[in-house]
Amino acid sequence: MSAASTACQAVQLGDWRQLLAVIWDFLSLSLFSLGGGNTLLNEYHHMAVDQYCWLTSRQFADIYAIAEAAPGPSSMIVGLLGMGAAVKEGPLWGVLSGLTAEIAILLPSTLLMVAAALSWNRMRHSPWRIAFERGLGPITLGILFAVGLKILRISDHDTPAYAVSLVVCVLMLRTKISPLWFMAVAGLMGALGLVNR
Amino acid sequence: MAEVATTPPTHRQLFVGMQQVALSSFGGGLSAWSERIVVEERQWMSKEEFITGLTVARLFPGPNQINMAVYIGSHFRGLTGAIAALLGILLLPFSLLMLLGLGYYYLHETLAVDRVLSGVITASAGMALSMGFKIAGAYSRDPVALLLAGTSFLAMSVFHVRLVPLVLVAGPLAMAWYWPRQPKP
Numbered sequence: 532m533s534a535a536s537t538a539c540q541a542v543q544l545g546d547w548r549q550l551l552a553v554i555w556d557f558l559s560l561s562l563f564s565l566g567g568g569n570t571l572l573n574e575y576h577h578m579a580v581d582q583y584c585w586l587t588s589r590q591f592a593d594i595y596a597i598a599e600a601a602p603g604p605s606s607m608i609v610g611l612l613g614m615g616a617a618v619k620e621g622p623l624w625g626v627l628s629g630l631t632a633e634i635a636i637l638l639p640s641t642l643l644m645v646a647a648a649l650s651w652n653r654m655r656h657s658p659w660r661i662a663f664e665r666g667l668g669p670i671t672l673g674i675l676f677a678v679g680l681k682i683l684r685i686s687d688h689d690t691p692a693y694a695v696s697l698v699v700c701v702l703m704l705r706t707k708i709s710p711l712w713f714m715a716v717a718g719l720m721g722a723l724g725l726v727n728r
Numbered sequence: 729m730a731e732v733a734t735t736p737p738t739h740r741q742l743f744v745g746m747q748q749v750a751l752s753s754f755g756g757g758l759s760a761w762s763e764r765i766v767v768e769e770r771q772w773m774s775k776e777e778f779i780t781g782l783t784v785a786r787l788f789p790g791p792n793q794i795n796m797a798v799y800i801g802s803h804f805r806g807l808t809g810a811i812a813a814l815l816g817i818l819l820l821p822f823s824l825l826m827l828l829g830l831g832y833y834y835l836h837e838t839l840a841v842d843r844v845l846s847g848v849i850t851a852s853a854g855m856a857l858s859m860g861f862k863i864a865g866a867y868s869r870d871p872v873a874l875l876l877a878g879t880s881f882l883a884m885s886v887f888h889v890r891l892v893p894l895v896l897v898a899g900p901l902a903m904a905w906y907w908p909r910q911p912k913p
Contacts, residue, residue: 561789563895568791569859573884574891593836593845596852597828602754603821606791610822611829618833625833626826633822637814640790641798645810647788648802651780658908664787666902668866669873670895673880676860679853680885686853695847699854704861709756713851721847728846 539584544617544628553583553616557609557635564640566671568606571636572678575612576685585616589728592686600714609636692726736804737772739812745770746797746816754821758793766800773800793817876902 544550556578564571572595579586586594594615598608613632618625647654654660687693699713720726737745745765753761759782767778781803785795794817801813835841867873880898883889 559892563892564789564791565895566863567786569856570891572856577890590836592849592853593832594829595856596845596848597832598825599852599855600848601821601825601828602756603750603818603825604758604791604793606794607818607822607825610825611832614826614829615833618830622830622834625830629826629829630822633818637790637794640788640795641810641814644785644788644790644795644798645802645807647784648781648799648810649806651784659903660787662903662907665906666876666904667895667899668863669870669876670880670898670902672860672863672867672873673877673882674884674891674894675863676877676881677884679857679860682856683853686849692846692850692853695850696854696857699851700857700861703855703858710851710855711756713854714848717847717849717851718844719847721850722840722844724843726847726850 539581541585542583542616554631554635557632558639561636561639562643564606564636565667566675568604569678570671570674571606572608573674573681575608576681579612579615583616585612588685590615592682595682596686596714600711606636607633609633688728689726692728695720695726737770739805739809741770742801742805742809742812743816745772746800746813747820749797750817750820759796762793762796772804777803872905 542549542553544553560571560574563574576588576591580588580591594611595608598605598611601607610629610633612629614625614629616632617628683693683696687696695717699717702708702713703710717726749758749762749765752765763775763778766772767775773781781796781799782792785792785799788795790798794814797813797817798810801810803809805812832841836845864877867877876898880894883894883898884891
């Protein structure tokens with residue numbers, strides 16, 4: 532434990548004002564989830580580790596891996612973050628908190644998506660739509676690199692670990708092998724002590 | 729039956745259909761399964777309609793596959809249809825994730841779990857790193873796009889600018905630059 536994380540004061544979800552502040556954070560991030568939601572990972576890390584002290588950086592790397600390995604959309608990591616915030620109070624609170632976080636992160640983008648689906652025909656040739664798509668694309672690209680680097684930094688701490696990550700990155704780009712294989716092989720390497728934290 | 733079904737799916741059918749998508753895609757390939765079930769098996773939409781939906785789902789904020797379910801639901805039954813489709817695609821994966829999460833939070837201090845995860849996170853870090861490279865090719869011939877991407881990267885990684893202010897400042901500037909101009913005569 533570093534000095535910074537000892538000083539970190541965990542937010543009290545029992546206090547409704549703090550609870551509402553956390554829910555508000557998720558609600559407002561929702562509309563900024565460009566590029567399919569992965570752009571939010573740095574913000575999740577900031578919230579959960581630095582701001583609200585629900586998790587250590589190491590736990591964040593773990594739940595990112597679990598959310599990637601689990602079936603379904605990987606953006607469900609928010610459910611695991613929410614769970615981490617309250618699981619100390621018991622499993623039921625953990626699940627409720629996870630569910631609340633997931634609903635909060637999905638609600639605004641879902642409502643916007645419904646509006647978009649119903650009015651797309653009017654919107655598709657609008658200059659706003661074209662400028663948004665072309666303009667936000669490069670920003671999303673920069674953010675995705677920042678997110679990748681952040682996850683790499685919190686996950687890998689020795690040379691073999693970095694080497695495995697780089698190999699996986701190249702294979703992800705060059706082959707169509709299912710990512711589950713990479714996770715299985717890397718997990719085995721971890722179990723055998725070939726890569727460590 | 730080669731034509732697209734004439735009667736739109738009911739709420740219940742939307743829920744069940746999306747649940748089928750979620751179940752089939754255990755192991756990956758959510759997008760491909762979604763198309764197979766919605767277009768080929770259940771014939772709710774034509775391929776063109778499906779691709780339009782995917783374009784909208786990718787353009788708007790939110791996870792792509794979840795947005796796609798919302799698009800399909802609201803296309804046929806408005807807001808309540810969207811909710812039925814959303815519940816369908818999320819119910820089982822989310823329940824399973826909650827179980828995995830409980831397992832993790834109660835067992836992560838166990839040595840064996842910790843060691844396996846130490847390995848798994850190296851793979852997921854590699855996957856995270858590949859996300860940027862995957863879309864980078866589309867921008868490699870546009871110097872302004874590369875400048876925007878590079879600036880956003882530096883702002884976030886080096887200067888620790890948070891996402892919301894970054895998008896609020898860089899977004900409008902980028903949109904102004906890329907605003908469609910009338911072709912010059």
